Amino acid sequence: MRRSCFPKFRLSRVMAWLQLVLGGLVIVVSISSLFRFYAAGFFMHNEDICLHFYSVKDVYDGFDIRALSDRVGEVLNRMESLQDKLEKTVQQLEKEKDALDKTITRLEYKNFLEVEVIRPLYSAHIALRQIRLPKAEGIGNSTMKEEPLINTFVIEEIRKYITPKKNRVGKVNIYGAEKIRNTIGHACVLMKKELEEYMDYDIGSYCKDDWNLAQKLMVNGCDPLPRRRCLTRASKVYQKPFPINESLWKLPDGRNVRWSNYQCRNFECLSSKNPKRGYSKCTGCFEMDKEKPKWVANRSVPVDFLISDILAIKPGETRIGLDFGVGTGTFAARMREQNVTIVSTALNLGAPFNEMIALRGLIPLYVTLNQRLPFFDNTMDLIHTTGFMDGWLDMLLLDFILFDWDRILRPGGLLWIDRFFCNKKDLDDYMYMFLQFRYKKHKWAISPKSKDEVYLSALLEKPPRAI
Ligand SMILES: *[C@@H]1O[C@H](CO)[C@@H](O)[C@H](O)[C@H]1NC(C)=O
Ligand SMILES: *[C@@H]1O[C@H](CO)[C@@H](O)[C@H](O)[C@H]1NC(C)=O
Ligand SMILES: *[C@@H]1O[C@H](CO)[C@@H](O)[C@H](O)[C@H]1NC(C)=O
Ligand SMILES: *[C@@H]1O[C@H](CO)[C@@H](O)[C@H](O)[C@H]1NC(C)=O
Numbered sequence: 458m459r460r461s462c463f464p465k466f467r468l469s470r471v472m473a474w475l476q477l478v479l480g481g482l483v484i485v486v487s488i489s490s491l492f493r494f495y496a497a498g499f500f501m502h503n504e505d506i507c508l509h510f511y512s513v514k515d516v517y518d519g520f521d522i523r524a525l526s527d528r529v530g531e532v533l534n535r536m537e538s539l540q541d542k543l544e545k546t547v548q549q550l551e552k553e554k555d556a557l558d559k560t561i562t563r564l565e566y567k568n569f570l571e572v573e574v575i576r577p578l579y580s581a582h583i584a585l586r587q588i589r590l591p592k593a594e595g596i597g598n599s600t601m602k603e604e605p606l607i608n609t610f611v612i613e614e615i616r617k618y619i620t621p622k623k624n625r626v627g628k629v630n631i632y633g634a635e636k637i638r639n640t641i642g643h644a645c646v647l648m649k650k651e652l653e654e655y656m657d658y659d660i661g662s663y664c665k666d667d668w669n670l671a672q673k674l675m676v677n678g679c680d681p682l683p684r685r686r687c688l689t690r691a692s693k694v695y696q697k698p699f700p701i702n703e704s705l706w707k708l709p710d711g712r713n714v715r716w717s718n719y720q721c722r723n724f725e726c727l728s729s730k731n732p733k734r735g736y737s738k739c740t741g742c743f744e745m746d747k748e749k750p751k752w753v754a755n756r757s758v759p760v761d762f763l764i765s766d767i768l769a770i771k772p773g774e775t776r777i778g779l780d781f782g783v784g785t786g787t788f789a790a791r792m793r794e795q796n797v798t799i800v801s802t803a804l805n806l807g808a809p810f811n812e813m814i815a816l817r818g819l820i821p822l823y824v825t826l827n828q829r830l831p832f833f834d835n836t837m838d839l840i841h842t843t844g845f846m847d848g849w850l851d852m853l854l855l856d857f858i859l860f861d862w863d864r865i866l867r868p869g870g871l872l873w874i875d876r877f878f879c880n881k882k883d884l885d886d887y888m889y890m891f892l893q894f895r896y897k898k899h900k901w902a903i904s905p906k907s908k909d910e911v912y913l914s915a916l917l918e919k920p921p922r923a924i
Contacts, residue, residue: 612653618683644678658687669718680827701818705790709816714809736807738783748787760902760914778839786814832865843875868921877913
């Protein structure tokens with residue numbers, strides 16, 4: 458454990474004590490103006506006393522030291538100004554020593570100051586400084602640990618959300634936990650202004666139509682977002698969805714979407730022919746005639762595999778899976794026709810992708826790249842990915858994503874990398890990333906995309922793991 462320069466105190470005790478000290482200071486100041494004494498210049502300026510013992514580099518695990526240090530900093534400033542005042546008073550008294558009350562000797566005054574004022578003040582100052590030092594683990598039992606982040610936020614609803622909720626009457630809940638902690642992504646702290654705007658509402662009232670603010674927070678790493686206690690807005694003219702035998706291949710009713718944060722006002726407007734459609738990825742996705750041939754008809758590029766070929770590799774074994782990419786659920790629709798259930802990830806980047814997938818009768822999963830996938834280990838038969846993973850992705854980020862996919866894929870499960878593309882010179886690096894798991898290679902195809910870019914498609918099978 459790291460050494461600190463002072464013994465550790467329980468935070469609450471120190472805070473309570475701090476208030477006492479401040480109260481005491483006020484009294485000291487009053488006393489100093491009542492008595493007349495001299496000892497000017499005795500006070501030390503000890504701002505740097507503890508700085509030698511700890512540095513900014515020290516990390517306090519699980520403890521929001523910055524927020525606390527901000528609070529303490531305020532108190533320290535106030536205390537220092539009190540000290541200055543006290544000092545000035547003493548100097549003033551020094552000048553007016555002729556009027557000194559002759560019944561009390563100078564020595565007595567000096568002793569009084571040293572013992573009764575300066576020493577307590579000095580130790581109080583030191584004590585204040587050590588408030589910056591407590592380490593969560595050092596404070597006491599785990600149940601006594603200071604909760605991180607709460608002091609960071611001012612908006613009451615955020616503070617309520619992140620405060621742990623204890624089970625009633627000291628019971629352990631069905632999950633075996635004593636309390637429930639609601640989580641927020643650490644980037645929420647960096648995006649404090651946006652988060653406070655997001656969490657500023659009247660409980661029980663209608664939320665603002667601010668899903669785009671929420672999404673901005675999410676894609677920047679404030680993910681998961683806090684839950685809210687306001688009612689989400691919905692289309693005033695929501696129509697019942699089409700029956701499943703029609704919905705898969707039909708453009709949904711535009712009245713079922715709130716369009717206010719998009720450039721378009723209906724699904725027809727999202728056509729690739731419209732330059733003002735408001736989104737750039739997956740441009741033909743809202744045209745069913747363009748979507749229908751995908752994965753079922755031979756395409757121009759040799760990197761396109763057919764669903765029938767893939768399913769034939771392990772007949773009947775592929776039942777559930779994840780489609781990680783950008784799209785309107787067409788892959789899931791085709792798989793559904795083969796009695797395979799696919800969950801499709803989607804973000805509403807400029808168009809209502811989530812609503813579209815859901816209105817087609819398929820399952821949209823609203824997750825960002827940041828999140829660990831909400832599936833248990835070794836559960837999925839298939840992961841298909843297309844459309845979003847290409848040359849922009851940071852290698853380390855991709856590595857974390859691939860390991861997460863490996864986690865949820867069952868032994869014998871298939872990873873279908875579909876039309877991944879990157880710069881030719883990066884191909885070796887990406888190939889290494891995909892092949893590092895030593896999956897069985899069923900299919901592997903590379904073809905040129907442009908002068909400098911290449912497509913890569915692969916069908917890989919996760920091997921059984923002995924351990
Ligand atoms: C610390 O935890 C132990 C058991 O985990 C408990 O017996 C003890 O009372 C706790 N101490 C405090 C100060 O809460
Ligand atoms: C879809 O199914 C319903 C009954 O479930 C039927 O009335 C309707 O005609 C079907 N539509 C099509 C296009 O087959
Ligand atoms: C795709 O092309 C191959 C040979 O080029 C052919 O055998 C196959 O039937 C075609 N499939 C479809 C769906 O057109
Ligand atoms: C899907 O399941 C239905 C009902 O069990 C069955 O009639 C149909 O043939 C299946 N389709 C495929 C492609 O296996």
